[in-house]
Amino acid sequence: MNNTEKKILSVSRNLFAEKDASQVTVREIAEKSGISHTTIYLYFKSKEEIIRAIALEPLENLFEELLEITKSNQEPAEKLFSLCNHYIAFGFEQKNIYKLVSLYEGERVDLPSYSALLSKNRMKSLELLREAIIEWLPADLAEEKKINIVRGVFFFLHGIIMTYENEEQQDLKRIQTIVRDYLDYTILSNHHEEKNY
Known part of the structure; x- marks a missing residue:
């Protein structure tokens, strides 16, 4: 797992702790991670895959x-x-x-x-x-x-x-x-x- 992937998961974990998973978007995860939302899709196919990880x-x-x-x-x-x-x-x-x-x-x-x-x-x-x-x-x-x-x-x-x-x-x-x-x-x-x- 590289640093970008770790960052995505860390930011996502914090967002899911703050609010319901249904309220969190991939764009929001990308914004808080300081990367583009298309970069997230290089590592995870969907928000569901992030949640599973x-x-x-x-x-x-x-x-x-x-x-x-x-x-x-x-x-x-x-x-x-x-x-x-x-x-x-x-x-x-x-x-x-x-x-x-x-x-x-x-x-x-x-x-x-x-x-x-x-x-x-x-x-x-x-x-x-x-x-x-x-x-x-x-x-x-x-x-x-x-x-x-x-x-x-x-x-x-x-x-x-x-x-x-x-x-x-x-x-x-x-x-x-x-x-x-x-x-x-x-x-x-x-x-x-x-x-x-």
Whole structure:
């Protein structure tokens, strides 16, 4: 990646942090980058390609980090807490572009496959979370209910990030306690004795 390409991505990231992606134009990116808009097209075919380039790296990093957690020797419940807490920490780290990273090119989670590159990458991480949750659900629970519970946990995590994103300093200990209490009461409590949690 050369300096011009880095500059385009850096300026774009700042613009997307300030306003919704739909409000940012290639001309505006070019103007703020100090280059012509035709120069941008030498590096990126469209604004969508710029967005994908910005969002892809954090999503790939998130997947690798969550994968490490799933491979760890933690107990299943602690693994689930770690996955959720790590996702929240990721949201806060990426707070300036979190909406872009988490929602752009979004597709429903119950599709058999995904066409959008960012969706495919998001779903790899969601699949790790899904596996950690499914372990705690009754085997005979209807598939649709399992999907809805996974969705519910994701909406819960997403909601925490969106609620606290504008705070200068997030109280991570307090947030982790909220996550633990919520998961313990909603998903894990029926399995305490069974799973020796």
